[in-house]
Amino acid sequence: MAGKFEVYQDKAGGFRFRLKAGNGEVIASSESYKSKASALKGVESVRANATAKITDLT
Numbered sequence: 573m574a575g576k577f578e579v580y581q582d583k584a585g586g587f588r589f590r591l592k593a594g595n596g597e598v599i600a601s602s603e604s605y606k607s608k609a610s611a612l613k614g615v616e617s618v619r620a621n622a623t624a625k626i627t628d629l630t
Contacts, residue, residue, distance in 0.1 A: 577615045579608065587611035591618070
């Protein structure tokens with residue numbers, strides 16, 4: 573099963589998204605956005621930048 577993004581409304585009324593792996597484990601979660609449209613733009617940003625390089629700051 574492929575991973576998926578879930579967009580949901582949090583308890584404070586904001587919108588968030590989370591990325592779940594194929595096994596259902598949450599592997600990333602977002603900040604709270606004021607609108608659903610903004611949360612969806614956040615999903616698209618993550619999708620577009622998913623091939624970004626890793627920078628090890630340790």
